[in-house]
Amino acid sequence: MKRQGKKVATDRSFVVALSRGLNVLRAFQANDGLLGNQEIAARTNLPKPTVSRLTYTLTKLGYLTPVPRFEKYQLAPAAMALGYAALANLGVRHLSEPFREELMRETGGAVAVGARDRLSMIYFGQSRGMTIGVQLDVGSRVPIATTAMGRAYLWALPEEERNTLLRELKEHYGSRWAKMRDGIERAGEIVAKHGFVISAGEWHDDIAAAGVALKLNDGTGPYAFNCGAPAFRFTEERLRNDIGPRLLTMVRNIEAALGGIAPQIKKQEGRKLRAGGKVARVVEGIR
Secondary structure, three states: OOOOOHHHHOOOOOOHHHHHHHHHHHOOOOOOOOEOHHHHHHHHOOOHHHHHHHHHHHHHOOOEEEEOOOOEEEEOHHHHHHHHHHHHOOHHHHHHHHHHHHHHHHHOOEEEEEEEEOOEEEEEEEEOOOOOOOOOOOOOEEEOOOOHHHHHHHOOOOHHHHHHHHHHHHHHHHHHHHHHHHHHHHHHHHHHHHOOEEEEOOOOOOEEEEEEEEOOOOOOOOEEEEEEEEOOOOOHHHHHHHHHHHHHHHHHHHHHHHOOOOOOOOOOOOOOOOOOOHHHHHHHOOO
């Protein structure tokens, strides 16, 4: 995690101490278990003495539980309750469940819905049954830059927000950005033509998925859904001709049920978008 930028640091309404405390809580991830002050300091870029004061305070408030034997901490029930309260307020999670379950049965893939968490997407709903090779669950994070869910979300953003996120991704990935940028550009062309994106082996060699964004008219989101499976089951051809269209139909049905407004997908009149077109120019500006 990065330190707060100058713009935030000079915002008189911004409470730095609160931000740091929340960053300590965010340092704990789904499979971590216990973390010590040194590990938290490394993840948050905060000085260890500051982290020590924050973990002490969060312990007193009931958000962390100390484990003296290991000189480490774990999230306490009070912290987890915040997450469960957030899940309870996400109507899209509950309403989409029967749709996700049906698509899972039809395709044999894992179907999830997620929202942005900085440079990742975090799962808040997952239907995976006995899908082999896909071990993600609620609370799991996947990168925006290389996954179908992340790219679907990216191309659903308003242009200004998308450009800001692209710049953040470029700064984060450094020398790896060029290859990722090309994949994001291809995803933009595909979503403009078909309404969904695909990622085959770009995040993990053996995982393939399609992704579709969900837009609502209540100011929340956008969110994104994916349907994924081991690559030997979801070939690129199947993603394009079967999984992607099925997922798109599912998401449009969810949008209708939620009273959302489906984004307009312009017909390309049989012409493929080429490098140098609108999508390419958007990403070109972030090169």
